[in-house]
Amino acid sequence: MATLNDIYQQLINQISDDYDKTEGYLISDMMRSVSIVFADLYTKQEEIESLLDVDKLSGDQLTKFVLQRRGIKRNEATYAVGQVSVTGNGAVNIGDLFEVANGIQFRATETKTITDNGIVNIECVTAGSVGNVPANQIRQMPVTLSGITAVTNPVATHDGYEAETDNILRTRYYESLQQTATSGNVSHYKAWAKSISGVGSVKVFPVDNGVQGGIAEVDIVIIDQDKLPASTTLVSEVQEYIDPNSEGLGYGQAPIGAKCYVYAATTKTLDITLSITKSSEYTDAQVLQNITDSITSYIEGIAFQTTYVSEAKIGSAILDSAGVEDYSNLLINGQSGNVTVGEREVPFLGDVAIV
Template identity: 55%
Template sequence: MDEIFKQLLAEIGEQYDKTEGYLVYDLLKSVALALNTKAGRLDEIESLLDVENMTYPLLDIFVKQRKGIERNLATYSKGTVLVTGNGTINTGDLFETPSGVQFESKEKKSIAGTGQVSVQARIAGPTGNVPAQMISQMPVTIPGITAVTNPEPTKDGYEEESNDSLRERYYIAVRTPPTSANIYHYLSWAKEISGVGAVKVFPLERGENTVEVVIIDQERKPASGSLVAKVQEHIDPGSEGLGNGEAPIGAKCFVISASGLDINVTASVTRSSDYTDLEVLANIQISITEYLKSIAFTFDYVSYARIGEAILNSPGVEDYSGLLLNGAADNLIVGKKEVAVLGAVSIG
């Protein structure tokens, strides 16, 4: 503000008294305060002209207006429950886990003894992805139905696309424009599907006029069959090259999931007395998982040194020794159609 005030005073002729306490001084002081506030606001607005500083909703408006790209919404986890009893399950009937994650029936079905019912989480996002045998309760009694469980995990509940992911898709469109079904077009098409985390495109992988698209999910793990099917349907239904999806006529696209490469970790860990063995193990698993997510589809190896760093930076770890990755004290190569995922962790 002082600099603005000095500039204002300099513009006033010397025939006026500009000393403190006189009218000109006081008026210009007030103007300087107002202009200083406006200047701060202008700095904020200027910073928002850089897409790197944008978040929801400005980022969404910006990328949609310029490239027609829209944020992928959160998805609902789906699965099947095994119902026991004699009665009728109606669409919308509720089942839940002991922790209160609720699912609703997506169909009406008569049950005589046992029967399978398709369900969907009531809240979108990964909280609906629960392990097998966890859906065991009915918050509202269903006449004649005595028990429920889920034989398989529920899956495909994904978070809303992050600002970083949306920004990345915008950069792809600007810096490597998708056009005429080039590689970047297939990359862009695949990432338009909610739940897709990263993509690799392999032209002519299965012969002339073929494209193979390899995907992983939002958690940087192998994609589920249903997610693969959604991407396949979007780009080239049935891999027939008939132009019924985004891909042009004659281009047969084959969408597959990356294979998971289990990274089994063994090390001797010295833990802090403030943590239990189970707490340290959980922290190490989280730390290594975050590292593996950061390199998925980006690096072609798992760094032995970075795994060691992840262990050492885990809360509760004071030191470690004897680190082995899949039985060896060395980096691990990740295939071009593989994604590294955490396997067993032993911290004896």
């Protein structure tokens, strides 16, 4: 980047030494004024050039860039959904609020009369993963509902996903450039599935069930943003977008004559046992949590990317865990060695036990 002084010096160098170019004299002052204007123009030029480089863009600028050039929309954050069990005799109306102890609120998405007890569908007021709360956490009503005495959520709420990050959006942009998505090819099905908020990764199995009567069948297997098997709701949303009811009639994105079936990946659970030598600065519980977090990070990074889980890399993840000085007797699902992951499976960390 040319600085003001650089520009000034270039201008001065272009003037004959027959003239007095000493600072404080007319020639110097004139060139200093011109260099100020040029420096501002250089800055604006660099700003414009940066707007043409997708790797230098972020936020709204990146969103606008990829939309204008490739028609790719940033996936927005979604609102977690679930159900509450309501006790009492009264009515719950659309918009009535229920709350977790830490202040996360949910609103009713239906109106229902409650006699003794009833189930009401809810949606988090705040978009994102903050709305994914465990079972039996929604117990409060910030505004009293006449006749309603208690509320709880029997199961965890789900499908609250964060907005697509800049890095993931940029990756989808590059995929659209490098993998030609056209005419219902594999790349096209991947792009369609990834355009749904919450979808983390996709595998496509073309003509998996053969061609019958001129109708091709395509299986799509998805995992969610958290690298876990997609929920029923997310699977249904992708199915509806690509090929409603798997009829192959062309009412979704898939071409006429191509029946698409969307599935969630199945779980390959990994139960791990090991012995460790730990630092005295950490408690057993802290070390166990650090090991769990480290292995989980590795597993998430290979989801839908490899056909096996590496024992060596799990060992490396363990050694990288704060508080671990060494380990031994590492077993995955009761055995030593790598663990094979099926093409429709995603690894999931089960129990981690230090023995």
